Amino acid sequence: MTVTLGEIDYLRFRVLVEHKLRLCESNEIIFHDLREIYGTISPECVTIRKWRAEFNKNKTLVVHPEHPGRPKITGLGPEVTKVIQDNPYISLRRLADTFHHDKKTIRRIIDEETEYIRVCLRFVPHILNNSNKIQRMDYAKDMKKQIKQFEKSDFRNIVTGDETWIYLRNYASFVFRRRGEEPLEKPRQAIGDEKRMFTVFFSGEGIQFIHMLPKMQTMDSEIFIKEIIQPLDEQYQQQRSKDDRNVWIHFDNARVHTSKKTQTCNSRSIFTQLKHPAYSPDISPCDFFLFGVLKQELKGKLFRNEDEAEQAVTRILNEIHPSEIQRAFRNWIYRLDYIIAHDGNYYNKSKW
Missing domain, CATH: 3.30.420.10 (Ribonuclease H-like superfamily/Ribonuclease H)
Structure with missing residues:
Protein backbone atom coordinates (compact mmCIF):
# COMPACT_ATOMS: atom_id res chain seq x y z
CA MET A 1 0.00 0.00 0.00
CA THR A 2 1.28 3.42 -0.92
CA VAL A 3 1.13 6.01 1.87
CA THR A 4 0.96 9.68 0.91
CA LEU A 5 1.43 12.83 2.95
CA GLY A 6 -2.32 13.36 2.89
CA GLU A 7 -2.88 10.21 4.90
CA ILE A 8 -0.48 10.77 7.79
CA ASP A 9 0.60 14.14 9.04
CA TYR A 10 3.41 15.69 11.00
CA LEU A 11 1.63 15.38 14.37
CA ARG A 12 1.09 11.66 13.93
CA PHE A 13 4.81 11.14 13.24
CA ARG A 14 5.58 12.93 16.52
CA VAL A 15 3.17 10.56 18.33
CA LEU A 16 4.87 7.51 16.77
CA VAL A 17 8.34 8.78 17.62
CA GLU A 18 7.31 9.62 21.21
CA HIS A 19 5.99 6.08 21.64
CA LYS A 20 9.28 4.61 20.45
CA LEU A 21 11.31 6.98 22.63
CA ARG A 22 9.33 5.79 25.64
CA LEU A 23 10.39 2.26 24.65
CA CYS A 24 14.02 3.46 24.78
CA GLU A 25 14.69 2.69 21.12
CA SER A 26 17.71 4.31 19.46
CA ASN A 27 17.49 7.03 16.81
CA GLU A 28 18.72 4.61 14.13
CA ILE A 29 16.13 1.95 14.93
CA ILE A 30 13.35 4.54 14.96
CA PHE A 31 14.50 5.95 11.62
CA HIS A 32 14.73 2.53 9.92
CA ASP A 33 11.38 1.32 11.27
CA LEU A 34 9.55 4.42 10.08
CA ARG A 35 11.36 4.45 6.74
CA GLU A 36 10.48 0.81 6.14
CA ILE A 37 6.77 1.43 6.74
CA TYR A 38 6.21 4.96 5.43
CA GLY A 39 9.03 5.37 2.94
CA THR A 40 10.53 8.74 2.17
CA ILE A 41 7.74 10.72 3.84
CA SER A 42 9.00 9.62 7.28
CA PRO A 43 11.23 12.01 9.31
CA GLU A 44 14.97 12.16 8.65
CA CYS A 45 17.55 11.15 11.27
CA VAL A 46 18.35 14.77 12.07
CA THR A 47 14.67 15.42 12.81
CA ILE A 48 14.48 12.38 15.09
CA ARG A 49 17.60 13.56 17.00
CA LYS A 50 15.99 16.97 17.38
CA TRP A 51 12.76 15.42 18.67
CA ARG A 52 14.72 13.25 21.15
CA ALA A 53 16.30 16.38 22.65
CA GLU A 54 12.85 17.98 22.89
CA PHE A 55 11.44 14.83 24.52
CA ASN A 56 14.26 14.70 27.08
CA LYS A 57 13.53 18.28 28.01
CA ASN A 58 9.69 18.34 28.01
CA LYS A 59 8.92 14.62 28.58
CA THR A 60 6.53 14.73 25.63
CA LEU A 61 6.41 15.56 21.93
CA VAL A 62 2.64 16.17 21.77
CA VAL A 63 1.34 19.33 23.41
CA HIS A 64 -2.30 20.41 23.34
CA PRO A 65 -2.28 24.13 22.59
CA GLU A 66 -4.58 26.47 24.46
CA HIS A 67 -7.56 27.35 22.31
CA PRO A 68 -7.93 31.03 21.49
CA GLY A 69 -10.83 32.89 23.08
CA ARG A 70 -11.74 34.39 26.40
CA PRO A 71 -10.01 32.94 29.48
CA LYS A 72 -11.61 30.22 31.62
CA ILE A 73 -13.92 31.60 34.32
CA THR A 74 -12.61 30.65 37.78
CA GLY A 75 -12.88 31.85 41.38
CA LEU A 76 -16.66 31.91 41.68
CA GLY A 77 -16.76 28.81 43.90
CA PRO A 78 -17.17 30.61 47.26
CA GLU A 79 -19.95 32.85 45.95
CA VAL A 80 -21.80 29.95 44.32
CA THR A 81 -21.42 27.93 47.55
CA LYS A 82 -23.01 30.75 49.57
CA VAL A 83 -26.01 30.96 47.23
CA ILE A 84 -26.51 27.18 47.32
CA GLN A 85 -26.29 27.16 51.12
CA ASP A 86 -29.03 29.79 51.27
CA ASN A 87 -31.21 27.90 48.77
CA PRO A 88 -30.22 24.27 48.05
CA TYR A 89 -33.19 23.93 45.65
CA ILE A 90 -32.01 26.70 43.32
CA SER A 91 -31.89 25.76 39.63
CA LEU A 92 -28.88 25.99 37.32
CA ARG A 93 -30.74 28.55 35.22
CA ARG A 94 -31.32 30.74 38.27
CA LEU A 95 -27.63 30.47 39.22
CA ALA A 96 -26.63 31.32 35.66
CA ASP A 97 -28.84 34.43 35.73
CA THR A 98 -27.48 35.42 39.15
CA PHE A 99 -23.81 35.29 38.06
CA HIS A 100 -24.38 36.32 34.41
CA HIS A 101 -22.80 33.18 32.96
CA ASP A 102 -24.19 30.27 30.98
CA LYS A 103 -25.41 27.07 32.66
CA LYS A 104 -22.46 25.06 31.34
CA THR A 105 -20.00 27.38 33.09
CA ILE A 106 -21.95 27.29 36.35
CA ARG A 107 -22.11 23.49 36.23
CA ARG A 108 -18.32 23.34 35.73
CA ILE A 109 -17.69 25.74 38.62
CA ILE A 110 -19.93 23.65 40.93
CA ASP A 111 -18.05 20.47 39.93
CA GLU A 112 -14.55 21.95 40.20
CA GLU A 113 -14.78 24.61 42.92
CA THR A 114 -17.47 23.48 45.38
CA GLU A 115 -18.27 20.39 47.45
CA TYR A 116 -21.81 20.18 46.08
CA ILE A 117 -23.36 17.77 43.61
CA ARG A 118 -26.80 18.09 42.06
CA VAL A 119 -29.06 15.09 42.77
CA CYS A 120 -32.71 14.21 42.23
CA LEU A 121 -34.98 14.26 45.25
CA ARG A 122 -36.18 10.82 46.37
CA PHE A 123 -39.95 10.40 46.20
CA VAL A 124 -41.72 9.42 49.42
CA PRO A 125 -45.47 8.76 49.67
CA HIS A 126 -46.00 10.89 52.78
CA ILE A 127 -44.16 13.11 55.23
CA LEU A 128 -44.12 10.85 58.27
CA ASN A 129 -44.54 12.33 61.73
Whole structure:
Protein backbone atom coordinates (compact mmCIF):
# COMPACT_ATOMS: atom_id res chain seq x y z
CA MET A 1 0.00 0.00 0.00
CA THR A 2 1.28 3.42 -0.92
CA VAL A 3 1.13 6.01 1.87
CA THR A 4 0.96 9.68 0.91
CA LEU A 5 1.43 12.83 2.95
CA GLY A 6 -2.32 13.36 2.89
CA GLU A 7 -2.88 10.21 4.90
CA ILE A 8 -0.48 10.77 7.79
CA ASP A 9 0.60 14.14 9.04
CA TYR A 10 3.41 15.69 11.00
CA LEU A 11 1.63 15.38 14.37
CA ARG A 12 1.09 11.66 13.93
CA PHE A 13 4.81 11.14 13.24
CA ARG A 14 5.58 12.93 16.52
CA VAL A 15 3.17 10.56 18.33
CA LEU A 16 4.87 7.51 16.77
CA VAL A 17 8.34 8.78 17.62
CA GLU A 18 7.31 9.62 21.21
CA HIS A 19 5.99 6.08 21.64
CA LYS A 20 9.28 4.61 20.45
CA LEU A 21 11.31 6.98 22.63
CA ARG A 22 9.33 5.79 25.64
CA LEU A 23 10.39 2.26 24.65
CA CYS A 24 14.02 3.46 24.78
CA GLU A 25 14.69 2.69 21.12
CA SER A 26 17.71 4.31 19.46
CA ASN A 27 17.49 7.03 16.81
CA GLU A 28 18.72 4.61 14.13
CA ILE A 29 16.13 1.95 14.93
CA ILE A 30 13.35 4.54 14.96
CA PHE A 31 14.50 5.95 11.62
CA HIS A 32 14.73 2.53 9.92
CA ASP A 33 11.38 1.32 11.27
CA LEU A 34 9.55 4.42 10.08
CA ARG A 35 11.36 4.45 6.74
CA GLU A 36 10.48 0.81 6.14
CA ILE A 37 6.77 1.43 6.74
CA TYR A 38 6.21 4.96 5.43
CA GLY A 39 9.03 5.37 2.94
CA THR A 40 10.53 8.74 2.17
CA ILE A 41 7.74 10.72 3.84
CA SER A 42 9.00 9.62 7.28
CA PRO A 43 11.23 12.01 9.31
CA GLU A 44 14.97 12.16 8.65
CA CYS A 45 17.55 11.15 11.27
CA VAL A 46 18.35 14.77 12.07
CA THR A 47 14.67 15.42 12.81
CA ILE A 48 14.48 12.38 15.09
CA ARG A 49 17.60 13.56 17.00
CA LYS A 50 15.99 16.97 17.38
CA TRP A 51 12.76 15.42 18.67
CA ARG A 52 14.72 13.25 21.15
CA ALA A 53 16.30 16.38 22.65
CA GLU A 54 12.85 17.98 22.89
CA PHE A 55 11.44 14.83 24.52
CA ASN A 56 14.26 14.70 27.08
CA LYS A 57 13.53 18.28 28.01
CA ASN A 58 9.69 18.34 28.01
CA LYS A 59 8.92 14.62 28.58
CA THR A 60 6.53 14.73 25.63
CA LEU A 61 6.41 15.56 21.93
CA VAL A 62 2.64 16.17 21.77
CA VAL A 63 1.34 19.33 23.41
CA HIS A 64 -2.30 20.41 23.34
CA PRO A 65 -2.28 24.13 22.59
CA GLU A 66 -4.58 26.47 24.46
CA HIS A 67 -7.56 27.35 22.31
CA PRO A 68 -7.93 31.03 21.49
CA GLY A 69 -10.83 32.89 23.08
CA ARG A 70 -11.74 34.39 26.40
CA PRO A 71 -10.01 32.94 29.48
CA LYS A 72 -11.61 30.22 31.62
CA ILE A 73 -13.92 31.60 34.32
CA THR A 74 -12.61 30.65 37.78
CA GLY A 75 -12.88 31.85 41.38
CA LEU A 76 -16.66 31.91 41.68
CA GLY A 77 -16.76 28.81 43.90
CA PRO A 78 -17.17 30.61 47.26
CA GLU A 79 -19.95 32.85 45.95
CA VAL A 80 -21.80 29.95 44.32
CA THR A 81 -21.42 27.93 47.55
CA LYS A 82 -23.01 30.75 49.57
CA VAL A 83 -26.01 30.96 47.23
CA ILE A 84 -26.51 27.18 47.32
CA GLN A 85 -26.29 27.16 51.12
CA ASP A 86 -29.03 29.79 51.27
CA ASN A 87 -31.21 27.90 48.77
CA PRO A 88 -30.22 24.27 48.05
CA TYR A 89 -33.19 23.93 45.65
CA ILE A 90 -32.01 26.70 43.32
CA SER A 91 -31.89 25.76 39.63
CA LEU A 92 -28.88 25.99 37.32
CA ARG A 93 -30.74 28.55 35.22
CA ARG A 94 -31.32 30.74 38.27
CA LEU A 95 -27.63 30.47 39.22
CA ALA A 96 -26.63 31.32 35.66
CA ASP A 97 -28.84 34.43 35.73
CA THR A 98 -27.48 35.42 39.15
CA PHE A 99 -23.81 35.29 38.06
CA HIS A 100 -24.38 36.32 34.41
CA HIS A 101 -22.80 33.18 32.96
CA ASP A 102 -24.19 30.27 30.98
CA LYS A 103 -25.41 27.07 32.66
CA LYS A 104 -22.46 25.06 31.34
CA THR A 105 -20.00 27.38 33.09
CA ILE A 106 -21.95 27.29 36.35
CA ARG A 107 -22.11 23.49 36.23
CA ARG A 108 -18.32 23.34 35.73
CA ILE A 109 -17.69 25.74 38.62
CA ILE A 110 -19.93 23.65 40.93
CA ASP A 111 -18.05 20.47 39.93
CA GLU A 112 -14.55 21.95 40.20
CA GLU A 113 -14.78 24.61 42.92
CA THR A 114 -17.47 23.48 45.38
CA GLU A 115 -18.27 20.39 47.45
CA TYR A 116 -21.81 20.18 46.08
CA ILE A 117 -23.36 17.77 43.61
CA ARG A 118 -26.80 18.09 42.06
CA VAL A 119 -29.06 15.09 42.77
CA CYS A 120 -32.71 14.21 42.23
CA LEU A 121 -34.98 14.26 45.25
CA ARG A 122 -36.18 10.82 46.37
CA PHE A 123 -39.95 10.40 46.20
CA VAL A 124 -41.72 9.42 49.42
CA PRO A 125 -45.47 8.76 49.67
CA HIS A 126 -46.00 10.89 52.78
CA ILE A 127 -44.16 13.11 55.23
CA LEU A 128 -44.12 10.85 58.27
CA ASN A 129 -44.54 12.33 61.73
CA ASN A 130 -43.32 10.65 64.92
CA SER A 131 -46.65 8.93 65.48
CA ASN A 132 -46.56 7.45 61.97
CA LYS A 133 -43.01 6.19 62.46
CA ILE A 134 -43.79 4.59 65.82
CA GLN A 135 -46.84 2.87 64.34
CA ARG A 136 -44.79 1.63 61.36
CA MET A 137 -42.15 0.17 63.71
CA ASP A 138 -44.75 -1.55 65.92
CA TYR A 139 -46.63 -3.00 62.96
CA ALA A 140 -43.39 -4.01 61.22
CA LYS A 141 -42.33 -6.06 64.24
CA ASP A 142 -45.68 -7.89 64.35
CA MET A 143 -45.76 -8.39 60.57
CA LYS A 144 -42.20 -9.72 60.45
CA LYS A 145 -42.88 -12.22 63.19
CA GLN A 146 -45.93 -13.56 61.39
CA ILE A 147 -44.49 -13.56 57.86
CA LYS A 148 -41.38 -15.41 59.05
CA GLN A 149 -43.74 -18.21 60.04
CA PHE A 150 -45.18 -18.24 56.51
CA GLU A 151 -41.69 -18.62 55.05
CA LYS A 152 -41.54 -22.21 56.34
CA SER A 153 -44.37 -23.15 53.93
CA ASP A 154 -43.12 -20.98 51.03
CA PHE A 155 -45.73 -18.32 51.92
CA ARG A 156 -48.71 -20.45 50.83
CA ASN A 157 -50.69 -19.39 53.95
CA ILE A 158 -50.52 -15.65 53.30
CA VAL A 159 -52.46 -13.94 50.52
CA THR A 160 -51.97 -10.24 49.80
CA GLY A 161 -53.64 -7.93 47.32
CA ASP A 162 -54.54 -4.43 46.23
CA GLU A 163 -56.15 -2.39 43.46
CA THR A 164 -54.47 -0.60 40.55
CA TRP A 165 -55.55 1.29 37.44
CA ILE A 166 -54.67 -0.17 34.04
CA TYR A 167 -54.94 2.06 30.95
CA LEU A 168 -56.19 0.63 27.67
CA ARG A 169 -53.47 2.54 25.83
CA ASN A 170 -50.03 2.07 27.39
CA TYR A 171 -47.44 4.04 25.46
CA ALA A 172 -43.81 2.95 25.57
CA SER A 173 -40.96 5.43 26.03
CA PHE A 174 -38.71 3.88 23.34
CA VAL A 175 -39.17 2.07 20.04
CA PHE A 176 -36.90 0.77 17.27
CA ARG A 177 -37.31 2.48 13.88
CA ARG A 178 -35.42 2.11 10.62
CA ARG A 179 -32.96 4.89 9.86
CA GLY A 180 -34.66 7.69 8.01
CA GLU A 181 -38.18 6.85 9.23
CA GLU A 182 -40.18 9.48 11.06
CA PRO A 183 -40.09 9.01 14.86
CA LEU A 184 -43.34 8.10 16.59
CA GLU A 185 -44.97 10.40 19.10
CA LYS A 186 -45.94 9.59 22.68
CA PRO A 187 -48.89 11.58 24.05
CA ARG A 188 -49.04 12.41 27.70
CA GLN A 189 -51.30 10.15 29.79
CA ALA A 190 -54.42 12.11 30.68
CA ILE A 191 -56.89 11.68 33.53
CA GLY A 192 -59.69 11.10 31.03
CA ASP A 193 -57.92 8.26 29.20
CA GLU A 194 -59.91 5.04 29.31
CA LYS A 195 -58.81 2.76 32.12
CA ARG A 196 -60.05 -0.07 34.32
CA MET A 197 -59.46 -0.92 37.97
CA PHE A 198 -57.95 -4.35 38.60
CA THR A 199 -57.78 -6.08 41.98
CA VAL A 200 -55.18 -8.82 42.35
CA PHE A 201 -54.50 -11.21 45.22
CA PHE A 202 -51.53 -13.57 45.28
CA SER A 203 -49.68 -15.94 47.61
CA GLY A 204 -46.43 -17.88 47.50
CA GLU A 205 -48.19 -20.44 45.28
CA GLY A 206 -48.91 -17.82 42.58
CA ILE A 207 -51.75 -15.53 41.51
CA GLN A 208 -54.92 -16.49 43.37
CA PHE A 209 -57.55 -13.99 42.20
CA ILE A 210 -57.92 -11.32 39.48
CA HIS A 211 -60.92 -8.99 39.28
CA MET A 212 -61.64 -6.21 36.78
CA LEU A 213 -64.13 -3.53 37.75
CA PRO A 214 -66.48 -2.87 34.79
CA LYS A 215 -66.80 0.55 33.21
CA MET A 216 -68.94 3.12 35.03
CA GLN A 217 -68.69 1.29 38.37
CA THR A 218 -66.98 2.50 41.54
CA MET A 219 -65.19 0.22 43.97
CA ASP A 220 -66.98 0.28 47.31
CA SER A 221 -67.32 -2.04 50.30
CA GLU A 222 -70.25 -3.98 48.85
CA ILE A 223 -68.46 -4.72 45.56
CA PHE A 224 -65.22 -5.51 47.38
CA ILE A 225 -67.01 -8.01 49.64
CA LYS A 226 -69.36 -9.56 47.08
CA GLU A 227 -67.02 -9.80 44.09
CA ILE A 228 -63.60 -10.22 45.74
CA ILE A 229 -63.50 -11.28 49.40
CA GLN A 230 -66.37 -13.78 49.30
CA PRO A 231 -65.23 -15.53 46.06
CA LEU A 232 -61.67 -15.62 47.38
CA ASP A 233 -62.92 -17.08 50.66
CA GLU A 234 -64.94 -19.77 48.83
CA GLN A 235 -61.91 -20.62 46.71
CA TYR A 236 -59.74 -21.18 49.78
CA GLN A 237 -62.52 -23.09 51.58
CA GLN A 238 -62.64 -25.54 48.65
CA GLN A 239 -58.86 -25.81 48.28
CA ARG A 240 -57.99 -26.35 51.93
CA SER A 241 -58.87 -29.15 54.30
CA LYS A 242 -60.27 -28.35 57.74
CA ASP A 243 -56.83 -28.86 59.26
CA ASP A 244 -55.13 -26.50 56.77
CA ARG A 245 -57.20 -23.35 57.10
CA ASN A 246 -54.76 -21.09 58.90
CA VAL A 247 -54.78 -18.50 56.08
CA TRP A 248 -53.92 -14.85 56.60
CA ILE A 249 -54.99 -12.01 54.32
CA HIS A 250 -53.17 -8.72 53.86
CA PHE A 251 -54.11 -5.44 52.20
CA ASP A 252 -53.50 -1.75 52.83
CA ASN A 253 -55.70 0.81 54.60
CA ALA A 254 -57.88 1.94 51.69
CA ARG A 255 -61.42 2.79 52.81
CA VAL A 256 -62.99 -0.27 51.17
CA HIS A 257 -60.47 -2.44 53.05
CA THR A 258 -61.04 -0.94 56.48
CA SER A 259 -64.80 -0.35 56.41
CA LYS A 260 -66.99 -1.95 59.08
CA LYS A 261 -68.70 -4.14 56.48
CA THR A 262 -65.37 -5.47 55.20
CA GLN A 263 -64.09 -6.15 58.70
CA THR A 264 -67.31 -8.02 59.56
CA CYS A 265 -67.03 -10.11 56.41
CA ASN A 266 -63.40 -10.93 57.17
CA SER A 267 -64.26 -12.07 60.67
CA ARG A 268 -66.69 -14.64 59.22
CA SER A 269 -64.28 -15.91 56.54
CA ILE A 270 -61.41 -18.35 56.54
CA PHE A 271 -58.99 -15.42 56.73
CA THR A 272 -57.17 -13.77 59.62
CA GLN A 273 -56.25 -10.22 58.70
CA LEU A 274 -52.63 -9.04 58.88
CA LYS A 275 -52.70 -5.37 59.84
CA HIS A 276 -50.92 -2.81 57.71
CA PRO A 277 -49.60 0.59 58.93
CA ALA A 278 -50.84 3.81 57.39
CA TYR A 279 -48.89 5.51 54.59
CA SER A 280 -46.78 2.41 53.94
CA PRO A 281 -46.74 1.31 50.28
CA ASP A 282 -43.03 0.54 50.68
CA ILE A 283 -43.95 -2.60 52.64
CA SER A 284 -46.86 -3.68 50.46
CA PRO A 285 -45.83 -6.45 47.98
CA CYS A 286 -48.33 -5.24 45.39
CA ASP A 287 -46.70 -1.80 45.35
CA PHE A 288 -43.01 -2.68 45.55
CA PHE A 289 -43.23 -5.78 43.34
CA LEU A 290 -46.35 -6.99 41.51
CA PHE A 291 -47.78 -3.86 39.92
CA GLY A 292 -44.33 -2.72 38.79
CA VAL A 293 -43.79 -6.01 36.94
CA LEU A 294 -47.27 -5.83 35.42
CA LYS A 295 -47.02 -2.26 34.15
CA GLN A 296 -43.53 -2.79 32.77
CA GLU A 297 -44.86 -5.66 30.66
CA LEU A 298 -47.83 -3.55 29.51
CA LYS A 299 -45.66 -0.79 28.02
CA GLY A 300 -46.36 -0.45 24.31
CA LYS A 301 -49.64 -2.41 24.53
CA LEU A 302 -52.65 -0.64 22.98
CA PHE A 303 -55.94 -2.43 23.62
CA ARG A 304 -59.08 -1.93 21.57
CA ASN A 305 -61.41 -2.85 24.40
CA GLU A 306 -61.50 -3.94 28.03
CA ASP A 307 -61.66 -7.65 27.13
CA GLU A 308 -58.26 -7.44 25.43
CA ALA A 309 -56.87 -5.60 28.44
CA GLU A 310 -58.25 -8.20 30.86
CA GLN A 311 -56.80 -11.08 28.82
CA ALA A 312 -53.35 -9.41 28.66
CA VAL A 313 -53.30 -8.61 32.37
CA THR A 314 -54.37 -12.15 33.27
CA ARG A 315 -51.75 -13.70 30.98
CA ILE A 316 -48.90 -11.50 32.30
CA LEU A 317 -49.79 -12.14 35.94
CA ASN A 318 -50.16 -15.90 35.50
CA GLU A 319 -46.75 -16.06 33.80
CA ILE A 320 -45.04 -14.82 36.98
CA HIS A 321 -43.37 -17.88 38.46
CA PRO A 322 -44.08 -18.72 42.12
CA SER A 323 -40.32 -18.55 42.84
CA GLU A 324 -40.35 -14.85 41.86
CA ILE A 325 -43.28 -14.23 44.18
CA GLN A 326 -41.56 -16.07 47.03
CA ARG A 327 -38.47 -13.93 46.48
CA ALA A 328 -40.70 -10.83 46.73
CA PHE A 329 -42.12 -12.11 50.03
CA ARG A 330 -38.57 -12.57 51.37
CA ASN A 331 -37.87 -9.01 50.25
CA TRP A 332 -40.94 -8.05 52.27
CA ILE A 333 -39.24 -9.41 55.41
CA TYR A 334 -36.04 -7.60 54.42
CA ARG A 335 -37.95 -4.31 54.11
CA LEU A 336 -39.61 -4.83 57.49
CA ASP A 337 -36.14 -5.29 59.01
CA TYR A 338 -35.17 -1.94 57.50
CA ILE A 339 -38.22 -0.18 58.98
CA ILE A 340 -37.42 -1.57 62.42
CA ALA A 341 -33.71 -0.69 62.20
CA HIS A 342 -34.31 2.84 60.86
CA ASP A 343 -36.89 4.15 63.33
CA GLY A 344 -39.88 3.74 61.02
CA ASN A 345 -38.50 5.73 58.09
CA TYR A 346 -39.32 4.78 54.51
CA TYR A 347 -37.29 1.98 52.92
CA ASN A 348 -34.24 3.28 51.01
CA LYS A 349 -32.26 0.56 49.23
CA SER A 350 -29.22 2.83 48.82
CA LYS A 351 -28.75 2.91 52.61
CA TRP A 352 -29.26 -0.76 53.41
